[in-house]
Amino acid sequence: MTALWSDRPGACVLARRLLGAVLRCVDSDGREAAGRVVETEAYLASGDPGSHSAAGRTRRNASMFEAAGTAYVYRIYGMHHCFNVVSGDPGSGEAVLIRALEPLVGLERMAERRAVALGRPRALRQLASGPGKLVQALGIEPAHDGRRLDSAPLWVEPGEPVPAHRVRVSRRIGLGRGASLGLGFDVVGAPWISRRW
């Protein structure tokens, strides 16, 4: 299995480690799409008001309490989905939100899925530059929630390591509470990130 989470890393460690890793997804037609992770956010186990696990285990966040390397997929704002990699010890409720990808494989398929969902084409840099966008582009579905991320149809594999000087640490986005902690990570200079300064 991949070594990314074999040591059950905490969310902060895994969020940093996932930068540069490659997320792959094969759809029902056998076509693969993949992208390099360029932006992540860590959601901690306890004392983190911004984490879904803060209020305890519910039907919605159940897979967040599974073992490290499990997919946590949930619906947001009624119309989009977000994809997370569960981290830490089983039952702890930690996860890493994948916020943006650099499209690598299956660009046509990714563009097609995004265009169909939207009704018109999107530019390359808009294909996966956001948590909801990358879910659309790769074809990730609610059915992937709770699945292991070690093998097809949805998995993560190590990629080119991102040197420390190219990693920027910042705040999490979109949270009413708990946004100001240093739990956001992205690759400096990547044109595909969702953060705008």
Add this chain to the structure above:
DNA sequence: GCAGGGATTTTCT
């Protein structure tokens, strides 16, 4: 380039 608002539905209080 930036600010503002609408879409849309599940979840929990």
Add this chain to the structure above:
DNA sequence: GAAAATCCCTGCG
């Protein structure tokens, strides 16, 4: 009944 780990279009400069 309000809030939510979002995205896109419009209007304006």
